Amino acid sequence: MGLVVQKYGGSSVADAEGIKRVAKRIVDAKKNGHQVVVVVSAMGDTTDELIDLAEQVSPIPAGREFDMLLTAGERISMALLAMAIKNLGHEAQSFTGSQAGVITDSVHNKARIIDVTPGRIRTALDEGNIAIVAGFQGVSQDKKDITTLGRGGSDTTAVALAAALDAEVCEIYTDVDGVFTADPRVVKKAKKIDWISFEDMLELAASGSKVLLHRCVEYARRYNIPIHVRSSFSGLQGTWVSNEPHSDEKGPKVEQAIISGVAHDTSEAKITVVGVPDKPGEAAAIFRAVADAEINIDMIVQNVSAASTGLTDISFTLPKAEGRKAIDELEKAKAAIGFDSLRYDDQIGKISLVGAGMKTNPGVTADFFKALSDAGVNIELISTSEIRISVVTRADDVNEAVRAVHTAFGLDSDSDEAVVYGGTGR
């Protein structure tokens, strides 16, 4: 039995009862002979409450102080969790991100981990302790200031610690049973995925699946740390994410499916740059303007140029939250770039089909479009990778499109099985 890292999200430790339930589960792992490192998020709505307080004292809270403030949240949950474990007769010690050796850059509010030096965690484990580590936080290498890792940061903390400690597995406990073939709130017959490759999981995360964030999966793939996403409310096996199909003692070896799942995303908007001169360097100028504002764009499509005018349109998608900024940047650069006008559309949705199997199954793309067509869904943009097809449709069509595709690819479960699904667990 080796070392396991377990991560519990805020919904799992929302109150004293939740903390005691989680403590019992942790102690069970310890009793089974594992060395156990636990990464914990702030309790329930603590982080939102702290953000609310910050907004009351300052409209634009400074990054350094904002991080200092938010990290109080995990400090509370981790100390309580350690107490609850000790109350069950087992030794536990809690550690801040800094104490756990989570070293980051100095970009407050969204720092990146640059090293993990878990010397104190090792010592605590060797002395028979369960180590409880604050998720989401670290300490900057140069200034020794407290930093936070941004959205989904606790998952990243867990995977990074698992890598640094050479853990057998990183268990991500949440309020859902695992990763599903589609969002169960949209597709009632969605199935829990038993195993999925890092690559497919990365594509699902990039396409709107919220259970694991892209950054965390990327980290796990780089260090080859298997992730087990499972519910903290049940004892069920969840979803394994790893390089190789996972062979669990409790079940048969899982085969890789042709299609892993259908993801959707309605958090993006579309900007169309109308009347762009069709000559080299125009697209580069447009995306340079957007990139300089640190805006991440997703899909890009350039229409065929109209021969009569020599002008073309370029469309791209981006997070709605960054729409205003992108429009401003492009307007500023309008004269230099030389386009006619901008169109902004935030009533779009994206549906993505993900599966490594589509590389060797040429019919997948055709079947995908046929399913959408049969469902009467109009396609506005298309983008593909080796193992993913994504289309943009009207936002109103998204749910219907997801269901149609899910059924067409045989992903529907046979029974209307009971699905445990609450939220994102983060």
Add this chain to the structure above:
Amino acid sequence: MGLVVQKYGGSSVADAEGIKRVAKRIVDAKKNGHQVVVVVSAMGDTTDELIDLAEQVSPIPAGREFDMLLTAGERISMALLAMAIKNLGHEAQSFTGSQAGVITDSVHNKARIIDVTPGRIRTALDEGNIAIVAGFQGVSQDKKDITTLGRGGSDTTAVALAAALDAEVCEIYTDVDGVFTADPRVVKKAKKIDWISFEDMLELAASGSKVLLHRCVEYARRYNIPIHVRSSFSGLQGTWVSNEPHSDEKGPKVEQAIISGVAHDTSEAKITVVGVPDKPGEAAAIFRAVADAEINIDMIVQNVSAASTGLTDISFTLPKAEGRKAIDELEKAKAAIGFDSLRYDDQIGKISLVGAGMKTNPGVTADFFKALSDAGVNIELISTSEIRISVVTRADDVNEAVRAVHTAFGLDSDSDEAVVYGGTGR
């Protein structure tokens, strides 16, 4: 203009409005040309809420984890305060006890400061920042664990930082106007003291005055740091505590009064050990038993032995909270010590008259007893030091006794002045 350390208690930063009000006051000090270091407690009831959470998960929370938990409180208030100051256009950085260099021993929940190495604070000040430091917390020298300083710890943090930074003054902001000649809740005509010596303040604190704790005053005296206790709700001058009468530019030099004030304390109980053989070593055996249980005793009185029996009674006072433990320890040692029985009385109160002037005014003691006698108050125990007389009475008599003594020593104010008084501010 030199460096000032300001300390704000939890009631001063109880909500966003309080934090903004305090931020303005801090900025005013900075504008007046001071370098400013601010020590802040947790907001309002935060600490009590955290203790409540701890009790929900574990009946006996472990010291290390309890300290980790509680220190989240100051983390929140200090980060918000730094944000509020930055919002007023001034630079501020917050620091945990550990970052501020508050090094303690490893006694969790009541650690003692053993060194202060405020290198980061100095740097922050030299760069033009206002430094905000978490009160009440430190880091242990040997294990690098987070510790807390126990009750009144934030005041001690402030004085310790003031000493390490060679500050001009340590300003303790609270919700009262200063130190009064008696508790204004009991004596309506109590007066604010403009200046009081460290020695008298130490005696008042030891005798039940709650505004400053003994430990904090002791620290200030050792390093000769003047303390200015004042209200965070007004701009009034408060009470200066220092070696020499303070000469403020705003007023005349203050003379030391014969009597500084009257303190009272109803938090103690009295234990009487009845029928102790009157021979050498008996008292030592009794107090050894109590001391071994780490119980602090206050007054001790031994009656004259009755010649006929060769037995005597020994009475002592101690905090009510430790009464049960003391009784248990003495019962265990009963056979070895050889006394008849124990009597426990928690309906007592203590009244103390404090003033360095009594050293050279021999009539003070007589006047004190006469005042009590005129008020019909019966005295049960007496204890004196060079600059203090304390008596134990029935708890019900305490308020009347305090008022009588206050009037007898001419401490009453001439007018029924408006007194700002809320609570202990801690």
